[in-house]
Amino acid sequence: xxxxxKKDTDAKQAETVIxxxxxxxxxxxxxxxxxxxxxxxxxxxxxxxxxxxxxxxxSADVSAKDACIGGKISGNIKVSDYLEIKSSARISGDIxxxxxxxxxxAILNGQCHMGDNQRKESxxxxx
Amino acid sequence: MHVYIYDTFVSDKKHMNKVxxxxxxxxxxxxxxxxxxxxxxxxxxxxIENEIKKGAKTIIAxxxxxxxxxxxxxxxxxxxxxxxxxxxxxxxxxxxxxDILTADFLGVGSAELACDILSQRRIEILDLxxxxxxxxxxxxxxxxxxxxxxxxxxxxxxxxEPGEIGVINLPLGFNLPQTAQTDPADGSLELVVKTAQxxxxxxxKQGSSNQGVFAFNKLRIIxxxxxxxxxxxxxxxxxVDIHLAPMKISxxxxxxxxx
Numbered sequence: 001x002x003x004x005x006k007k008d009t010d011a012k013q014a015e016t017v018i019x020x021x022x023x024x025x026x027x028x029x030x031x032x033x034x035x036x037x038x039x040x041x042x043x044x045x046x047x048x049x050x051x052x053x054x055x056x057x058x059s060a061d062v063s064a065k066d067a068c069i070g071g072k073i074s075g076n077i078k079v080s081d082y083l084e085i086k087s088s089a090r091i092s093g094d095i096x097x098x099x100x101x102x103x104x105x106a107i108l109n110g111q112c113h114m115g116d117n118q119r120k121e122s123x124x125x126x127x
Numbered sequence: 128m129h130v131y132i133y134d135t136f137v138s139d140k141k142h143m144n145k146v147x148x149x150x151x152x153x154x155x156x157x158x159x160x161x162x163x164x165x166x167x168x169x170x171x172x173x174x175i176e177n178e179i180k181k182g183a184k185t186i187i188a189x190x191x192x193x194x195x196x197x198x199x200x201x202x203x204x205x206x207x208x209x210x211x212x213x214x215x216x217x218x219x220x221x222x223x224x225x226d227i228l229t230a231d232f233l234g235v236g237s238a239e240l241a242c243d244i245l246s247q248r249r250i251e252i253l254d255l256x257x258x259x260x261x262x263x264x265x266x267x268x269x270x271x272x273x274x275x276x277x278x279x280x281x282x283x284x285x286x287x288e289p290g291e292i293g294v295i296n297l298p299l300g301f302n303l304p305q306t307a308q309t310d311p312a313d314g315s316l317e318l319v320v321k322t323a324q325x326x327x328x329x330x331x332k333q334g335s336s337n338q339g340v341f342a343f344n345k346l347r348i349i350x351x352x353x354x355x356x357x358x359x360x361x362x363x364x365x366x367v368d369i370h371l372a373p374m375k376i377s378x379x380x381x382x383x384x385x386x
Contacts, residue, residue: 019339021290021322026282030342038339042282 020055034064036071054088061093076110129153129160129245130183132174132198134190135167137222145238149189149220152242160185165194172201179211185379187218187245192229195219196264196358199376203255203262206374213252216377218245232299234381244381251380253311256296257372263357264311264376266301267294267369270353271322277347278318284341290322294346294369297386300359311386316371318343345370 015032018024022038030046037053042060044050050064056071063078070086076093077083083097087105094111102108131153137146153159161183163174175186175198188198198217205211220241221230235241256263271286278284286292293301297311301319309317320339347368348355354362 014340015342017338017340018284019320019322021286021288022320022339023285023287024282025285028282032342 014051018056028060052089054086128183129158129185129187130175130178131160131162131187131189131220132171132178132194133162133164134188134194134222135165137190138164142222145222146189149222149238149242152239153245156242156246158242158245160187171197172204175201176205176210179205179215183215185216185218185245187220187379189220189222191221191223192358193360195229196360199255199264199358200262200361202376203257203372203374206376207372213375213377216248216250216379218379220245229299232297232385233378234384236381236383240381245379247381249380249382250377251312251384252375252377254296254314254316255372255374255376256294256316256369258294258355258357258363258367258369261357261361261363262372263296263361264378265295265297265299265358267348267355267357267363267367268292268301268359269348269350269355271320272350273352274348274350276318277349278341278343279345284320284339286320286322286339288322290320292348293319293321295319309386312375314371315342316369317341318346 014035016030016034018036018038018040020037024040026042028040028042028044033049034046035051035053036056036058038056040058040060044060044062046064048065050062050067052058052069052071052073054070058071058073059075061075062073065080066082067079068084068086069089069091072090074092077095079097082099083095085102085106085108087103089106091108092110096113098115100114163178165171165174171194186198188194202217219233219235220238221235222238230236230241235244256267258267269292271290271292274292276284295301295309295317298309303309303319318341345368347366350365354364355367356362
């Protein structure tokens, strides 16, 4: 069974928390965990975990190792490992993920690409 | 040699008893040294520079957080120009009721206890923040209203609710949300956003969802209406560029420090 990423995320460990009253514009790149509860316009990229809370509005392409999406995202989502989409999520954009779970009630308008693309490409080249 | 820099107000009659007790305690502990009494036009920076050139091994700021802040600034400027080395530590003896919080935070306690702390000589090497050409030990704070912050030249943040923005090294007087864990010796500063809604804590709970915490290397604060307040003392007008200062400061603190 898939793990519950949101429960696993200890807010104390998050390097960045974008609070509900905060609006971020631009290219937001981080190495640690990021929690978004406010608004973001631009690009969001982290080498670790990204949590988009149900109060968040993100107009940006997002990229992370693992992600849990519960808010509104207009943009493409690229997750190298596990992407969890909660029932409150409203996503307009394509998603790329190795593993994916979508809760009942979530809205996803876009293409969905799954699996380990890098591994598949390498297997295809060297059968 | 210990050099005690007395703030101007320390010579007031109302502080005479306390200062007298401090001087007696200093003598008892064998920490006698030179006393420099600042006048209205004397500069803390010049006083500290002169005394260090004459061989002072420890500087002690005697007064409130104003003189502590001035001494931190002066020593940081001297360190920046390599006039002094890291080995000269700064101590603090609080005089005046206003500075219970600062003294308590540094684990220094009352004026008399601060003398014992000096004698124990527990030294911590702490980070400093640099805001334009000034330095801060605790924080740089500005209201959220009319404020835009440019971070690492990559993105900007604006806050939609009234509150406070703090660039924190030591969180004195700034209740941090649960998410922010500051360490004044970790080689980084934290940007913390605290809005009015975020202050309405439930009893027994800390922090709020309505706050923000950002890691950064450098940032610029722009606010045409309000100044940035360094360590609750010095005001800087916008734009203010803030980053971790290249030098650290040696501070004498008590074992009951709150950081």
